Amino acid sequence: MAEKLSFDRLDEAPDWVRNYYQIRLDVELRSVKADGFQRLFDRVMRTVHGRGYRDTAALGRLGDQGCDGYLQSERTVFACYGPDPYFRIRGAVAKFRSDLESSVKNFEIPAFMQKWVFVVNYPGTHPLLINEVMTAGVPGLMCEVWSRTDIVDLFMSGARRQALVTEFGSLPKNSKYVGRAYVVPESTQLPRRCAEAAVQLLRARLRCDEYGYRSALAEWSGSVAADPFGALVAQTQLLLGAMGAMAMAGYFDPEKLRVAPLLREAELSRSAWRDDGQRAWNLMMTVLHSVDDAIERKDQYVAPSVDPIGEDIDKLLATVVCGNRLALGLIRLYSRKSGQFETECLEEAWRLMLEIPVMQDDKEHGRHVARIKKTGLLDGI
Template identity: 75%
Template structure:
């Protein structure tokens, strides 16, 4: 959304979260809105919205932020009326220059912040209430109610969106034994892998990592002491497939685990495993992705058996971990990390 539409949308989101504690404001003649597009009474917080149409340019955003803050400081009493001032932009993330402007623009008795549209979505997902949502945005269409759980990748992560959503949809359809949905999910997943094989590898490694983390954090798995047999039975994977490609998928996931858990004191035998190099071998890459998906399925089934939860509940928990664990975003980042690990003698290039 842009312009006034962005401000109206922001007002709607804030009302679903804060109710009557939030008030949108109006501009009046020559007085304007005095730098206040919205107001939280109890927190004494003033919002200034910026949704440029058609493009977001950081220099113009900084100038707009500086001007809006100056207007608010000039017209609104600090701290009686305004204790916090927040600049809200329709950009996916918060640019460092805007953060710097907020820090430098703070005055005695006034705290300044910047919200991106990622912050708005996070606020809506965490705190919005059902009845105000219906009042602001309408009831859920009947055709949407039958779709089932939606897996949405936040903009704040570098996780490849289509690949991640496709991988988890495929597992969910398999867990629910829905033949038609499985065929549809398989087709969608296959197209996502074909369109972006490396993105599929990143997403699949992250899903396997999230599945492992869900089970491990519940106390049902020590990833350093994997019992392969039970996992392969639940994953419906043969020993030969495990040796050919499955172990590569698992070891790649373990390398990522070690890279995000470097602060943990490990035993000598808990070092990150060597990974069979993939290089430019597309068939090997795709085989790794396929086995990673099957191993994630196996972990979800194991977690369900041990915990007594529904398999779909275990999958949802794995999804939350999948989003929470940092993602190495690009091929260059993977190559850089691989070079670091190679220098330590832990593995050859991935």
């Protein structure tokens, strides 16, 4: 039974409750695209505004008239842009202009619409979009751009408890005791819930199961929010398993990574690779190189350096999300090379993930933590 909490809105909740839901939303925002982003935005708005917010649907040739959602109390029309596969500013500017033109054409100002908001699944507001807002020049209409940060801020300040549970689920029992996200757990076992949730997310994606993917994404986001460091350990292990399955079959040399094919299959941009994906990959490679400290490598390859995460929760979450994408890319590459079904390749990676020892005993636990410290992950703790 979920713990009874005495708060009406999320900004009145204990820190550990806020921490859980903020991480969960952040992970989901980083993981959705296109219509999935619009549906997630609808959930956030319903959590904050209840029935005052109306999500909309396109109808045949009429489309959605430039309106992806409507807040009646403020006469505000929302247009969402969750690019697939990744954000391009030219595409965002073009979408801004076309959606604004459609809204102005179809809705009366200010009787129906006095504010128009362009919502983008991007960490911040690009200057070119700010310029579009400043030069829109529609009489009687206020224009704004909301980024991912604005969505999270709105959610954290206005989410109502009852709607919060309905849209984002109840709190796991252990989330109160996880503490700050960068604290190393004392468990010597692979974080099973995090591992299973990460694999289930990939399985639904590979099966093209839209409903299953939504359910898996919610479960995975919840597991990351409840145990962020455990999710990082599990995700690194999954990436290691996916790489190991392909390498053991003779289709891949991790020391000679060709980035472009991997990013294409992972649906990851070059900028995302530079910012966060390379950190996830290098962390996996560092663990690979240090699996047995007693073995002296006789080749020229050495473990790569890893950008420290320290206490930066944003870096940690980005590393987990990009790690999942990279695992997806490896599974797809393995399937193309071997001719096996993608789900069969995933099951092989899952088996290896469970077989590769993370921490077998207290002594091994100490060595494992020492390896993680070498990467700089725990700097500042």
